Amino acid sequence: MTDPFWPSSLTLLTECEPDPKHPDRRLFLTRCKTEPTCCPHCGVLADRLYKHGIHLRQFNEVPAFPHKVIYGIEVQRWKCRDCAKTFSQTLPDMDERHHMTKRCLAYARERGIPNTFLSVARDIGVTEKTVRNICTEHFVGLMEGHKAQATTIMGIDELKLDGQMRCIFMDIGGKRM
Numbered sequence: 001m002t003d004p005f006w007p008s009s010l011t012l013l014t015e016c017e018p019d020p021k022h023p024d025r026r027l028f029l030t031r032c033k034t035e036p037t038c039c040p041h042c043g044v045l046a047d048r049l050y051k052h053g054i055h056l057r058q059f060n061e062v063p064a065f066p067h068k069v070i071y072g073i074e075v076q077r078w079k080c081r082d083c084a085k086t087f088s089q090t091l092p093d094m095d096e097r098h099h100m101t102k103r104c105l106a107y108a109r110e111r112g113i114p115n116t117f118l119s120v121a122r123d124i125g126v127t128e129k130t131v132r133n134i135c136t137e138h139f140v141g142l143m144e145g146h147k148a149q150a151t152t153i154m155g156i157d158e159l160k161l162d163g164q165m166r167c168i169f170m171d172i173g174g175k176r177m
Contacts, residue, residue, distance in 0.1 A: 007093035007101060009033050010071065025125065026067045027058075031074045032089055042083040052079035052086055059091075060100040060124050062107045068125035071101070098130060109138045149174065 006012070009032055016027040037046050054074050061069035076089045095105045104124060111120045112135035121128045152173035159166050170176070 007071075007103075009091065009093045010073065013074070016072070022068075024067055025070060026064070027070045027072055029072045029074070032076070032091055034089055034092060035076075036078055036087075036089060039078075039080040039083060039085070040087055041085045042080060044080060044082045048081045049078045050081065052077045055088070057091075058099065059094050060104050060126055062101070062104045063123050063125075068123075070125065098126075098134060100124070100126070105134060108134045112138075 010030040011033055013029045013031055016029060019025060019027075035046070036049060038044060039049060054076055057073050057075050059071045059073060061071060063069060073091065073094075075091065077086055078089065079086045093101055093103075095102050098105060100108075108120055108124060108126075108131050111123070112131055117131040117135065118128045121131045124131070151171045153171070155170040155172045157168045157170065159168055
């Protein structure tokens with residue numbers, strides 16, 4: 001049986017002992033299952049490729065409270081016999097730009113709206129700037145195609161919800177809240 005929370009493209013090699021300096025972090029040493037079918041540079045088939053070393057990369061995952069989860073992935077490098085260029089295997093479940101899983105990226109986007117960027121960054125184990133950049137990209141993507149409209153007549157009203165007074169701003173001219 002497979003674990004639905006474990007990335008399908010990774011094979012667990014070992015769980016590393018917790019670092020005494022960071023007891024809240026869990027590091028899993030893994031290997032990616034994907035293998036190239038062709039050279040991304042010249043398109044030659046995989047039988048003309050050969051393994052050309054391994055490098056270790058780290059990616060953050062959604063926290064499993066109270067622990068920050070980090071995958072140390074052994075990434076296979078390949079070299080093409082025809083064009084002599086090297087490349088690394090693809091990591092389908094990872095966002096290589098932000099050094100985190102795609103699930104963690106979605107978590108940062110979702111949690112970055114109602115929470116502070118710093119609190120989300122502490123949960124994941126990245127810098128506040130990383131979360132800010134992720135959320136800014138997300139906000140810009142949401143705003144594309146929307147045209148800002150200035151309000152001509154603004155109305156303010158109050159309403160009592162859950163025993164507390166709330167303020168409502170309305171665009172009277174545009175007939176919307």
